[in-house]
Amino acid sequence: MTAPTNVRAILLTGANGGIGRACAQTLTAKGFHVYAGVRTPAPELDAPGITQIALDVTDPGSVAAAAEYIDKSQDGHGLHAVINNAGVLVQGPVELVPIQEWHRQFEVNVHGPVRVIQAFLPLLRAGGGRIVNVSAASARAAFPFLGPIGASKSALESYSESLRVELAPWRIPVSIVQPGAMRTEIFAKSTAAAESARAQADPRTVKLYERQLVAFDTAAAGQRYAPPEVAAAAIVRAVAARRPKAVYIAGTDARLAVWLSRIPARLRDSVFQRALGLSGIEPAPAH
Ligand SMILES: NC(=O)c1ccc[n+]([C@@H]2O[C@H](COP(=O)([O-])OP(=O)(O)OC[C@H]3O[C@@H](n4cnc5c(N)ncnc54)[C@H](OP(=O)(O)O)[C@@H]3O)[C@@H](O)[C@H]2O)c1
Numbered sequence: 001m002t003a004p005t006n007v008r009a010i011l012l013t014g015a016n017g018g019i020g021r022a023c024a025q026t027l028t029a030k031g032f033h034v035y036a037g038v039r040t041p042a043p044e045l046d047a048p049g050i051t052q053i054a055l056d057v058t059d060p061g062s063v064a065a066a067a068e069y070i071d072k073s074q075d076g077h078g079l080h081a082v083i084n085n086a087g088v089l090v091q092g093p094v095e096l097v098p099i100q101e102w103h104r105q106f107e108v109n110v111h112g113p114v115r116v117i118q119a120f121l122p123l124l125r126a127g128g129g130r131i132v133n134v135s136a137a138s139a140r141a142a143f144p145f146l147g148p149i150g151a152s153k154s155a156l157e158s159y160s161e162s163l164r165v166e167l168a169p170w171r172i173p174v175s176i177v178q179p180g181a182m183r184t185e186i187f188a189k190s191t192a193a194a195e196s197a198r199a200q201a202d203p204r205t206v207k208l209y210e211r212q213l214v215a216f217d218t219a220a221a222g223q224r225y226a227p228p229e230v231a232a233a234a235i236v237r238a239v240a241a242r243r244p245k246a247v248y249i250a251g252t253d254a255r256l257a258v259w260l261s262r263i264p265a266r267l268r269d270s271v272f273q274r275a276l277g278l279s280g281i282e283p284a285p286a287h
Contacts, residue, residue, distance in 0.1 A: 009033040009079050009127070010239060011070060013057055013116060014086030015050075016042035018184025019134070022232035023085065024050055030240065035070050035079075037086065057086050057112030067119040078127025081239045082120045084113035084156075085134045089190035090148035093209050097148055098197050109152035114159070121172075130173040132238045133160045134231070137180045137249075137257035144272055145216050164246065175238040179231035180251030181223055204287035211284065215277040226251045 010027060014020045015036030021044060024034045028049035036045050037055030045052055053069060056062040070079065090097060090105040113133055123129065138146055139153035157176050164174040198206055234250035249255055260268050273279045 007031065007033045008081075009035060009070075009074060009077070010081045010083060011035045011037060011053075011066075011079055011116075011120060011123075012083045012085055013037040013055060013112070015045060015052070016040075017085070017087075018186065018228040019179070019182060019231045019235070020085050021045070022228040023083065023235050026229070026232050026236045027239065030236065032080065032239070035066075035073075037066065055086075057084075057116055058107045060115060063115045063119045067123065070120075071123055074123065074127070076126060078125065079120065079123040079129045080127055081130050081132060082116060082124060083132045083134065083235060083239065084116055085235070086112060087134065087186070088193075089146075089186050090152075090193065091146050091190050092148075092194045092197060093145055093212070094147045096198060096201050096205060096209060097194075098200070101193065101197055102148055105148040105152045106155070109149070110155045113156060117163070121167075124172055125170055128171070130175070130239070130244055131160075131163065131167075132175045132177060132235055132244075133157075134235065135160075135176045135178050137178050137251070137254035139178065141257040141260035141268065144276065144278070145213070161246075173244045175244045175246060175248060177231065177234050177238055177248045177250060178254050178257070179226075179234065180253035180255075180257065181225045182228045182231050182251070183225035184228050208284045208286065211281045212278055215281060219276045224253075 010032050012020060012023055012034050015024050016038045024036055024045060027034050028047065034050045036050050036052045038045065038052050039056050041052060053066050054062060055066045086108060088105060088108045090101045117131060133156055135157050136149065136153040138150040139157045142150040160174050160176050167174060231250045234248040238244045238248050249258060260271065
């Protein structure tokens with residue numbers, strides 16, 4: 001389905017995930033047309049105002065085909081926005097996360113949006129559009145045992161800052177959205193991937209982290225999650241604002257991360273150690 005020419009159209013990646021679905025619903029309710037990037041067809045996105053489009057951000061052919069399809073569908077009108085929302089969460093102690101998991105983290109969360117931005121900038125220039133990159137609170141304050149996701153979102157934020165100035169001559173705004181913890185499927189997928197990675201690691205090294213990981217899991221079980229609509233509302237504000245802000249923060253814990261990012265590093269370390277129950281854990285004997 002093509003967007004009517006008087007309707008502003010948006011590309012949303014990762015549209016079938018928790019935050020993606022909430023964004024698609026809010027955007028269509030506000031009258032936008034959503035090209036919903038999905039890796040597999042999603043019946044829950046069969047709705048007026050949404051065109052599903054095959055899009056794997058790690059596959060250059062898939063990204064190019066999506067850009068070509070939307071360009072033809074838009075018939076020269078371009079896009080109002082690209083929302084880089086697709087993402088994965090890789091977790092675990094830095095020492096234990098296999099290098100191929102680091103690659104997967106960066107392929108999806110860092111190189112994926114670059115691919116999408118490079119392919120869709122002509123449509124954004126044509127449509128007087130903007131870029132909204134979905135980051136995370138962990139880009140500001142790097143949580144222990146969440147090193148890969150934090151590193152990927154810091155990288156995304158860093159090149160988003162470069163882009164904002166590079167694209168200023170075309171008046172293409174670039175916004176970053178930093179959600180805190182939202183109730184979506186991302187955590188279950190991440191835990192499953194971490195368990196399978198850990199099963200392949202040297203059990204003696206895994207044993208070294210056993211007590212810290214039990215403490216971390218206990219703290220994580222008490223984590224409060226906001227509904228994904230909280231993140232979607234911030235993303236939609238960035239899409240709809242006449243003058244979008246550079247950064248949007250979504251959720252109480254994301255605001256806490258802002259505070260954590262501003263305090264001295266040693267104090268931040270001890271806040272994390274206390275909050276995660278890591279203080280006083282004796283190191284396990286080395287093998
Ligand atoms: N939930 C949170 O607490 C939270 C907090 C801060 C930031 N975020 C960020 O918010 C964004 C959305 O996360 P979410 O919580 O909604 O997670 P989610 O429910 O797991 O959704 C992730 C989406 O990304 C898609 N995706 C994964 N790999 C992809 C690839 N190679 N190409 C295209 N799409 C791909 C998934 O598609 P498949 O279904 O095909 O895998 C899914 O649609 C992510 O960037 C995440 O880092 C989330």
